[in-house]
Amino acid sequence: MRPSRSALVGSLLAVSLLAGPVxxxxxxxxxRARTKEVVIGLGAEPRTMLAVTIVDWTTxxxxxxxxxxxxxxxxxxxxxxxxxxxxxxxxxxxxxxxKLRKGVKFHNGExxxxxxxxxxxxxxxxxxxxxxxxAAAYWGLVKEVQVVDDHTVRFLTKQPWPNLIxxxxxxxxxxMPAKALKDLGPAKLNEKPIGTGxxxxxxxxxxxxxxxxxxxxxxxxxxxxxxxxxxFIPEFSSRMAALLSGEIxxxxxxxxxxxxxxxxxxxxxxxxTVSSRINYLALVNLKPGPMQDARVRRAMNHAVDVEELIKxxxxxxxxxxxxxxxxxxxxxxxxxxxxxxxxxxxxxFKEAGIDPTKLSLTLDTPSGRYPLDKDVSLAIAAQLQRLGxxxxxVVNEWGTHLxxxxxxxxxxxxxxxxxxxxxGQGTIQPxxxxxxxxxxxxxxxxxxxxxxxxxxxxDPRARAEAYAELQRLVRDEAPWVFLWQQHDLYGxxxxxxxxxRADEKVWMYEARVAAR
Amino acid sequence: MRAYVLSRLAxxxxxxxxxxxxxxxxxxxxxxxxxxxxxxxxQAKDVNEFRARLxxxxxxxxxxxxxxxxxxRGDFGESLRYQRDALGLVLERLPATFxxxxxxxxxxxxxxxxxxxxxxxxxNTLLDHVGTVxxxxxxxxxxxxxGLMLIxxxxxxxxxxxxxxxxxxxxLIMPSVVLAAFFSARIARLTRSAVLEVLGEEYILxxxxxxLGEGRVIGKxxxxxxxxxIVTLAGLEAGQILGGAVITETIFAWPGLGRLTVQALLNRDxxxxxAAVFFISVMYTLVNLVVDLLYGWLDPRIRLR
Numbered sequence: 001m002r003p004s005r006s007a008l009v010g011s012l013l014a015v016s017l018l019a020g021p022v023x024x025x026x027x028x029x030x031x032r033a034r035t036k037e038v039v040i041g042l043g044a045e046p047r048t049m050l051a052v053t054i055v056d057w058t059t060x061x062x063x064x065x066x067x068x069x070x071x072x073x074x075x076x077x078x079x080x081x082x083x084x085x086x087x088x089x090x091x092x093x094x095x096x097x098x099k100l101r102k103g104v105k106f107h108n109g110e111x112x113x114x115x116x117x118x119x120x121x122x123x124x125x126x127x128x129x130x131x132x133x134x135a136a137a138y139w140g141l142v143k144e145v146q147v148v149d150d151h152t153v154r155f156l157t158k159q160p161w162p163n164l165i166x167x168x169x170x171x172x173x174x175x176m177p178a179k180a181l182k183d184l185g186p187a188k189l190n191e192k193p194i195g196t197g198x199x200x201x202x203x204x205x206x207x208x209x210x211x212x213x214x215x216x217x218x219x220x221x222x223x224x225x226x227x228x229x230x231x232f233i234p235e236f237s238s239r240m241a242a243l244l245s246g247e248i249x250x251x252x253x254x255x256x257x258x259x260x261x262x263x264x265x266x267x268x269x270x271x272x273t274v275s276s277r278i279n280y281l282a283l284v285n286l287k288p289g290p291m292q293d294a295r296v297r298r299a300m301n302h303a304v305d306v307e308e309l310i311k312x313x314x315x316x317x318x319x320x321x322x323x324x325x326x327x328x329x330x331x332x333x334x335x336x337x338x339x340x341x342x343x344x345x346x347x348x349f350k351e352a353g354i355d356p357t358k359l360s361l362t363l364d365t366p367s368g369r370y371p372l373d374k375d376v377s378l379a380i381a382a383q384l385q386r387l388g389x390x391x392x393x394v395v396n397e398w399g400t401h402l403x404x405x406x407x408x409x410x411x412x413x414x415x416x417x418x419x420x421x422x423x424g425q426g427t428i429q430p431x432x433x434x435x436x437x438x439x440x441x442x443x444x445x446x447x448x449x450x451x452x453x454x455x456x457x458x459d460p461r462a463r464a465e466a467y468a469e470l471q472r473l474v475r476d477e478a479p480w481v482f483l484w485q486q487h488d489l490y491g492x493x494x495x496x497x498x499x500x501r502a503d504e505k506v507w508m509y510e511a512r513v514a515a516r
Numbered sequence: 517m518r519a520y521v522l523s524r525l526a527x528x529x530x531x532x533x534x535x536x537x538x539x540x541x542x543x544x545x546x547x548x549x550x551x552x553x554x555x556x557x558x559q560a561k562d563v564n565e566f567r568a569r570l571x572x573x574x575x576x577x578x579x580x581x582x583x584x585x586x587x588x589r590g591d592f593g594e595s596l597r598y599q600r601d602a603l604g605l606v607l608e609r610l611p612a613t614f615x616x617x618x619x620x621x622x623x624x625x626x627x628x629x630x631x632x633x634x635x636x637x638x639x640n641t642l643l644d645h646v647g648t649v650x651x652x653x654x655x656x657x658x659x660x661x662x663g664l665m666l667i668x669x670x671x672x673x674x675x676x677x678x679x680x681x682x683x684x685x686x687x688l689i690m691p692s693v694v695l696a697a698f699f700s701a702r703i704a705r706l707t708r709s710a711v712l713e714v715l716g717e718e719y720i721l722x723x724x725x726x727x728l729g730e731g732r733v734i735g736k737x738x739x740x741x742x743x744x745x746i747v748t749l750a751g752l753e754a755g756q757i758l759g760g761a762v763i764t765e766t767i768f769a770w771p772g773l774g775r776l777t778v779q780a781l782l783n784r785d786x787x788x789x790x791a792a793v794f795f796i797s798v799m800y801t802l803v804n805l806v807v808d809l810l811y812g813w814l815d816p817r818i819r820l821r
Contacts, residue, residue, distance in 0.1 A: 047598050054599065055555035130569070130599060132555055135562035206608050207771030208681055233680055233769040237664050242679040245671045399784055403547045418556070430557045437551070437560050 029246035029267075033495040036513040037227040040506055041239045041248035045207055045232040049193040050186055051174035052124040052139075055132040057420065060171035061505050062230055065212055066107075067174035067195030070098060070117070071165070075501050078276075078330050078422060080169040084112060084196065088168075090458055093160040094143075098168070100151040104219045106177040107200045114153040118145040119178035121155075129186065137430070138172050160456040162463055166330070166423040198223045198509040207232055224512045240491070243268050249493035250506065256315050256371065262491045271490045273500040274319045276328035277419030278427075279370050281363075281380060281481040282410075282440030289412050290354060290361070297478035299348035299356075300413075301338035303387055304380055304481045308340070313372055313379050318484035323475040324427060325467075326485045328502040331424030333468035335475040338482070342387060349387075357388030362411025364394045366401045370417040371486055377415050380481075405438050414440065417486070420503045424467040425455050432479060441479035524808070528801040535797045536790060540583060544576060549784040553597045570596070583790070592794070593787035597780075602787035605776065606795055612682060613773040616764075617757040619688055620695035625750065628700040632707025632746075636715065637734060647704065654701030663694045663767040680769035691768040695761055699753045706749050710742035717741070743814050751807030755800035 032039065046059040051067045054060075072083040085098040104112040121142060124133040133139050141161045146154040155164060167173060177194050193201045196219070199212035210230040216222045231248055233239040240258060243251040244265045254262055254270065262270050283291045283300055290296045310318045319326075323335030349356045361384070365377035374395055381391035394411060396404065404410045416438070421427045429451055434442025442448075450473065454466035475482075490500050498511035550567045567573055571582065586593060592602040635647040670690065671679040677686050714720065715738060723737045762774035773792060780788035811818045 048600075054553075055558075127569075132558070135555075135558050137555070137557045137559060137562070140562070205771070206605075207775065208769070231681065231769070234766050234775070235660075235769075238667060238680055238767050238769060241664070241667045241672050245675060245679055247671075247679055397782075399547055399552050399782070402551045406548070406551060426557055430559070435560060437558060437563055438556055 029249070029493060029495070032249065033513055035227070036225055037229065038225050038250065038496055038508060038511060038513065039229045039231055039248045040250045040252070040508075041231050041233050041242050042252055043232070043234055043236070043239070046204070046210060046230075048190060049201065049204060050190045051176050051193070051195070052120055052133045052172065053129065053131045053186075055138065057171075057504060060174065061507075062210055063174055063193070063195075064171055064197065064505070065199040065228060065508060066193050066197045066201055067176065068104075068197050069169060069171065070173040070175065071169035073169045073422070073503065078328055078502070080165050083169075084175055085168070088165065091154065093458060094157045096155045096157070096164055097148070098153050098155075100153060101219065102151055104196050105217065106180070106194050106196050107215060108177065108180055108194050110177045110179050110194075112175065112196050113150045113178070114147040115150075115178040116175050117153045118147050119181050120174075120176045121145045123176065123181060123186070133172055137426070138167065160458055162456065162458050163423055163425050166426075170422070199228055202227075220509075223509045225508050228508045243491045243493070246493070249496045250498065251491040252488075252506065254489040254491050256317050256489070259489065268491045268493050271492045271498070271500050272317070273488050273502055274328065275419065275486040275488045275504060276326060276421050276502045277417055277486045277488075277504065278321060278326055278421055279318070279373075279376075279415070279417045279483045279486060280321075280324075281377075281483060282414050282416060283479060283481065284408070284410060284412055284414065284440045285479065286408050286434055286440060286442055290352075290359065291412050293352045293354075294477055295348045295352040296354060298338070299345040299352070300384075301478050301481050302341045302345035302348065303389070304383055305340040306481070306483060308383070309376055309379055310484060313375050314484075317371065317487040317489065319487065320484050321482050323471045323482060324431070324480070325424055325471055326421065328485065329421055329424060329427070331464065331467035333464075333471050335471055338478070345387060359388075360390040360392070361413060362392045362394060364396055364401060364404055364410040364414040366398050366415065367395050369398055369401075370415070373415055373417075376483075402438070405440070410440075413481075416440075419486075422503060424470070428467075428470055428474070429455060432474060441477075444477065447473055447477070521805070521809075524805050528798070528805065531801050532794060532797045536587065536794060537580075539790060539793045540580060540786075543781075543784065543786050543789055544579075546784060548572075549596055549786055552783050553785070587790070587794070592791040595780075595785055595788045597783050597785045597788070602785075602791040605788055606773065606791045609771060609773045609776050610795070612771045613758060613761070615682075615688065616691055616695065616761060616770060616772060617754070619692040620699070620757055620761075621750070621754055623692055623696035624699045624703055624753070627696070628703035629707050629746065631700075632704040633711050633734060633739065635704070635708040636711035639712065647708070651701040651704045654697045655705075657697065659694050659698060659763045660767055662697060663690065663764060666690045666694065667767070680767070682771065691761075691764050691770050694767075695757060695764045699757065702753070703746065703749060707742070707746055710745050711738055714738045714742040740814060744811060747807055747810050747814065751803050754803045755796075758796065758799045758803070 042058065044058055046062045047054045047056050048059060051063060068084050070083060070085045071080045074081050084101055084104060086101050087099045089097050091097050100114060106112060121139055122145065123129050124131045124139050141157050141159060142155055143158045144156045146156060148154055157164065175196060180194050181189060198215055198218045200215050202211040202213050204210045209232065212228045214223050214226045233242055236255060239251050242248045244267060246267060259270055262268050283297045285291050306320055310316060310320060322337035325332045363377055363381060365374055367374040377393050381393050384391050405414060418427060430436045431439050432441050432447055433439055433451060450470050454470055457463040457466055488500055488504060492498060495514050496511055497514055549572060550563055554563060554566060571579060590603060594600065595602045595605055598605060631647050635644045638644055667679050670677040677690055681687055720733060720737060723733045761772055762778050765772040765775040777789065777792040780792065
């Protein structure tokens with residue numbers, strides 16, 4: 001989808017909405033309010049129906065309606081809390097023990113036990129499953145899952161691994177039934193998934209819709225919503241038309257310029273939330289150039305006016321970040337912002353022996369991947385121009401952008417988003433070590449040592465301190481121009497009561513349908 | 517005749533093989549396929565492991581041989597993105613694709629050909645001018661714009677038709693109209709000029725002189741003689757509609773082959789791209805074979821050898 005075209009079409013739609021009369025609520029939406037059905041419009045369909053197979057946030061968001069996780073996350077504090085596991089403890093440096101909830105049944109009647117946990121993780125780690133979750137960043141550090149008794153299970157890890165608790169609270173830990181997995185096999189379960197979740201699978205019409213119905217025997221009590229349909233509508237203008245015509249009740253990713261059209265429609269309201277997905281401008285030190293010098297990188301942070309970008313380009317729909325982690329991250333510690341200060345920037349450039357008016361930089365950006373990414377990049381170029389820095393903005397197709405970052409072929413700067421970034425290790429380790437796929441910064445011995453240490457600390461207080469120190473170090477090293485957390489914008493029909501979450505999860509167990 | 521068809525089928529196989537080879541080479545030039553389906557926090561070691569397991573580290577010649585070996589057995593491999601049989605993904609989309617393409621093609625022929633004939637016969641009348649303006653508009657209107665305006669009018673304002681998806685006849689109306697609009701314009705213009713040309717022929721004068729009614733003159737003598745260019749264009753367009761209704765499919769959330777193909781290209785999902793190209797090239801060449809056979813029927817002077 002080209003943003004320029006969608007922008008044009010969006011404005012057309014917005015204009016026509018302002019001009020035309022707003023019709024009465026449609027019959028089908030009223031029917032759904034009575035039967036408590038909710039239809040959600042998404043841009044893409046799921047990539048599988050099998051748990052712990054493909055790492056894709058949208059896919060697994062749909063799947064977690066069918067499968068439960070070992071642990072849940074508190075929607076406010078983002079800390080892990082009980083779900084299928086009632087409690088957990090650290091036995092020793094490389095052993096975690098989970099006590100499982102009793103009396104939980106899968107949709108096929110099979111009881112949920114320690115064997116389900118073992119079968120699920122074994123499936124993820126089996127090379128034959130070709131699961132992304134076998135990678136080191138997911139379950140790769142698990143050596144063995146041991147069944148202690150029916151409701152006690154132990155994870156033995158290859159090294160001390162504090163983030164196991166985070167893994168257990170994410171869709172990394174969607175639990176499958178052991179017996180069905182063995183008897184039916186993954187292919188059959190992919191056709192008709194079986195979980196313990198609040199909704200049962202009904203049908204998946206490829207490229208069209210996924211239909212789920214309420215699990216009346218759900219262990220946390222049945223959901224208020226009786227039926228959830230995910231409809232896949234790739235074009236945003238069509239998705240918006242579907243919302244306004246009453247065909248769908250929740251629309252994800254309303255573009256900022258279409259906000260007014262949603263608000264004026266009378267049928268839906270805008271629901272916004274600060275996201276745990278972050279955007280940043282990488283200052284690449286993994287290749288020769290001026291960004292090797294920390295003073296230059298700091299100067300860039302003083303030269304770019306982040307507040308102005310948020311206000312002018314994003315219309316306020318972003319929340320500024322001052323360090324590498326956002327408050328929605330469990331390991332967040334506050335950091336002092338780089339102030340917009342051209343004089344300070346000039347002084348730092350001078351200190352580094354660089355004349356900004358002779359500086360010519362290249363900035364790589366994707367287009368349409370993150371909110372107004374290309375426009376932000378162009379605005380940054382214009383801001384740097386005020387100091388006389390010449391910036392050449394290169395707009396890349398998404399795949400090319402990733403290739404360039406991976407092969408270290410970008411310019412001195414590139415724009416990228418990261419998330420949902422929910423724990424510190426998941427952001428700091430892959431982005432600030434030189435040998436990581438998408439890093440832009442590395443070869444800092446102090447940072448290398450601190451990252452290695454932080455990722456093995458099991459004690460919560462020691463971990464918090466280690467990540468606080470890391471955030472201070474990263475902030476001072478200025479490997480990025482720290483930008484912001486995205487805001488997620490949803491259009492939600494009047495009869496659906498649902499609050500969006502920072503982790504981009506559309507979670508219908510929490511939704512209520514108010515009959516009108 | 518049978519020898520002709522057989523040799524054409526052999527040619528079809530060759531064309532399909534060559535287009536697959538060309539696409540194979542082109543997609544391999546487009547970049548690393550592994551990054552786009554792997555999560556972003558994956559480590560380089562794991563990326564390499566996946567690449568090796570999927571055979572992308574082998575020399576290109578080996579990969580090509582493996583691909584050809586699989587393709588002749590109808591095995592295009594597993595979709596990188598969906599971890600499912602690529603051919604299966606393509607086959608699932610065919611019914612929706614055929615339904616939309618067939619409806620659009622019928623709509624095109626039933627609207628455009630009569631419109632072209634009437635314009636030619638009533639040349640320089642108001643009807644002809646209206647027809648000309650309509651065809652120019654039809655050709656100049658971008659499909660996505662027409663689609664969105666129809667959605668706005670018939671779905672958002674009037675609430676007569678659904679915005680997208682499949683299921684009922686109502687779902688089919690807007691996408692097929694949008695798809696037919698562009699092609700109708702071209703066919704109507706071509707029909708008009710082809711009919712005009714034939715109307716100037718002496719045998720039409722003869723037909724009229726011997727007292728044939730206007731219906732027979734137009735229906736039999738004119739239409740059949742001006743049919744060859746129309747059928748040629750219709751054949752080319754049928755091929756295009758089958759493979760390339762991407763924009764229409766995207767706007768109307770229609771689960772067709774075009775959308776799948778473009779998504780697969782953007783995601784570098786090579787097995788799906790190749791399976792789709794296989795079907796599109798087979799259909800394209802077969803439609804053109806049918807067109808060539810029609811020539812012989814339309815104009816018996818044409819001998820197919």
